[in-house]
Amino acid sequence: MRRSGELVQWNDGRGFGFVRDNDGKRYFVHISSIRRARARPQQGNRLTFDPASDEVGRSVAQSVVLLDVAPAARTPPPGSVHAGGIPVGLLPRLFGAALIILAALAATQLRLAPTWVLIAYLVLGIVSIGLYWADKRAAEGGRWRIAENSLHLADLIGGIAGGLVAQALLRHKVRKPAFWVYSWLIATMHFTGLVLVSLGFWRFPPVLWPN
Incomplete structure (x- = not known):
């Protein structure tokens, strides 16, 4: 079941941080688990996510959607991708x-x-x-x-x-x-x-x- 929460800590240089849900539980989150948005994540962002556990039993947030940041355009700008699929x-x-x-x-x-x-x-x-x-x-x-x-x-x-x-x-x-x-x-x-x-x-x- 998806949960709502807030990005309470974020290290943009290393691309990870921590989410706290509305019940106060903390989850680790990596940039790869955050759906593409027009802006980088920032501390204080409201979000929704799927709770899960990683291979060492750590609580992690997956399929994260930032609620206060517009999603990125799905279609890449013209000329940004080569005909062979290589940027x-x-x-x-x-x-x-x-x-x-x-x-x-x-x-x-x-x-x-x-x-x-x-x-x-x-x-x-x-x-x-x-x-x-x-x-x-x-x-x-x-x-x-x-x-x-x-x-x-x-x-x-x-x-x-x-x-x-x-x-x-x-x-x-x-x-x-x-x-x-x-x-x-x-x-x-x-x-x-x-x-x-x-x-x-x-x-x-x-x-x-x-x-």
Whole structure:
């Protein structure tokens, strides 16, 4: 049976909070359980929800409807979705990741960079994808999150192609301008460096080449 209540605590950065029903009982609520609205949830919002329990027995609110916030439009604005179903805003991330891997491949094929460079980009990219996935799962479950600086560091040391792929496919960290600006700065730095190597403007020191 649906219940009515109030959002009495909300952490917008981590995407979760607590609901108190009209009988005074508290429920954990995650952003993924709140139906799309035109505005982000705020403390004090009146709402209705379905009470439930999660896998650890915690009382949670599901199918939450904010009563004092208009629902989001069901139809996306024209041009916001690609014909193939991929949001236009995410296509550049996939394209950027592909460019970085292709630049690393070119540098190694031209024998201007050791083979381990390409391998490092692929392996560290997978590591970055794993970190983004773990952070998204933690956000959905209301658990301790991976620090944004750690995600940036994983991208900076070579996982940037995987980081961009994770942002696109997981729809994670794509609504935080400060985060994706740093991501694009890191991507630009790596791509520019690889292009300079491929064009012969910079060479790896002999000590970095395997015998």
